[in-house]
Amino acid sequence: DAKTTQPTSMDCAEGRAANLPCNHSTISGNEYVYWYRQIHSQGPQYIIHGLKNNETNEMASLIITEDRKSSTLILPHATLRDTAVYYCIVRVANTGNQFYFGTGTSLTVIP
């Protein structure tokens, strides 16, 4: 599996965009980039995923560099409820494959 590298922690002011980076320099051509988050005392929650094109949904946007060696998750208007640990995972898109979560980025949204 491609290994990911994320900053340990980040702060973001409420209402501002939160940009969470992830490096995955050894990603393979058939591996997707997934983002999950885990709010305190809850199970991980799916946010978004992509292969090489930028993606957007109601929760966030995912920007993947052209060489696919890094990506950024963007929460356009962070709220206090977005305070969580955010995990960047790379894996082939197959239900048979487990995720390797790493330690993620602890995002704190500040009032």
Place this chain on the structure above:
Amino acid sequence: GAGVSQTPSNKVTEKGKYVELRCDPISGHTALYWYRQSLGQGPEFLIYFQGTGAADDSGLPNDRFFAVRPEGSVSTLKIQRTERGDSAVYLCASSLAWGKYFGPGTRLTVT
């Protein structure tokens, strides 16, 4: 609709005892996963079921850990002769296609 549910939400047991943790996946989801999460760490893969069979149990730490899914729906994670190091949150996830949906977890404390 109903998400993944796990029971009990908390379990305290004495060292050496046997415990069972239950997971009810989303109806119709064929894939089921167990993860374990220690404090300050990301979830760690334990075992994956496709239907009734364990397709990948490479994450089980030793033979004290065992999981079943006899009818392809509910799964039970069984831990024999519990040790203090088994204390963690045990997460279950289910999947039909690419997305994994996690339950809230069972917090196991071995005293």
